[in-house]
Amino acid sequence: MTRTYLVTGSASGIGKATVAKLRSDGHRVIGVDLENADIVVDLSTEDGRADLVEQARELSGGAINGVLAVAGVLVSASPSVAVNHFGAVATLEGLRPLLAAADKPRAAVVASRAIIDANDAKLLELIESGDEASALAHADSLAAATDAAGSSVVYITSKLSLARWVRRNAPSDDWGKCGIALNAVAPGVILSPMTIPVLATEEGRATLDKHAPAPFGGPAADPSAVANLLAWLTSSDNLFVTGQIIYIDGGAESIRRPEFI
Structure with a gap:
């Protein structure tokens, strides 16, 4: 049965691969990105987040079976916090009524294997308090260095806060208890x-x-590997999986902390 999906970050990377997977399976997909998308908005801004909800409601006809918050940026300053956490959460919360109106609604976000690495406790606290302005200011004050893969404490913390948000909200009245899976x-x-350039160097x-x-x-994996997992999590075949952070990393997380269950 054809389902309607909305995918943020649809113009590149994992988002683009996810759109291709869903469309190849015969589903309708509404893409969201800064350009080359059905909905062109900036999820780092309040106006962009509000525009996303309004346009999604119009384009979907009032119901969306699956929302995939894929959009993210890998920088060592405030844009990571604005997009990776606040933009993703605003997407999910804003579109939740459209999910609730659909058959077998499902939602998923993209965190990162890096969430098990060192984070900034103050930034995490500010993000989770909902004080976006203060969180952005603190992120910029960190001037965090990036490693060869581009990761930084700001990026890590923004993805960790998002994963924790999923864990807290998935079993809630607004999500799991009304039939919306959230992973x-x-x-x-x-x-x-x-x-690709990182993999081309010995240091990288x-x-x-x-x-x-x-x-x-x-x-490294092709983006299609993640797209396949996202497609299943948000499909009608997912009957009992919610509140999970699923590592898709070739075994990296299990090597880093084999004792963790």
């Missing part, structure tokens, strides 16, 4: 214009192998 995926190294490969060793299918 997150945590990708390891994914082939992209950013990671060494950094990735240290922080994200991937004995199964590594050192």
Whole structure:
């Protein structure tokens, strides 16, 4: 049966691969991005988030079976916080009524394998308090350095806060108790214009192998691998999975903390 999906970050990377997967399966997809999308908005702004909800309501006819908050940025300053956490949460909360109006509604977000790395406690507290202005200011004050893979404490914290938001909200009255599954995926190294140059250097490969060793299918995966998982999580076949952070990283997380269950 044809379902209607909305995918943010649809113009590139995992978002683009997810759109391709869903459309190849015969579903209708509304793409959202800064350009080359059905809905062109900036999710780092309040106006952009409000425009997304309004346009999605019009284009969908009032019901969406699956929402996939994929849009994200990998920078060491406030845009990571604005898009990765606040933009994703605004997408999910704003579109939740459209999910509730649909058959077998499902939602998923993209976190990161990096959420098990060191984060900034103050930034995490500010994000989770909902004080976006203060969180953005603190993120900029950190001037966090990036590693060879482009990750930083600001990026890590923004993805960790998003994953924690999923865990807290998935079983709530607004989500699980009204039949909406809500999950997150945590990708390891994914082939992209950013990671391909890293993989081309000995230093870059060494950094990735240290922080994200991937004995199964590594050192990096095609975006389609994540797209396939997102497609299942938001499909009508997902009958009992919610509130989960699913690592899709070739085994990196299990190597880093084998005792964690």
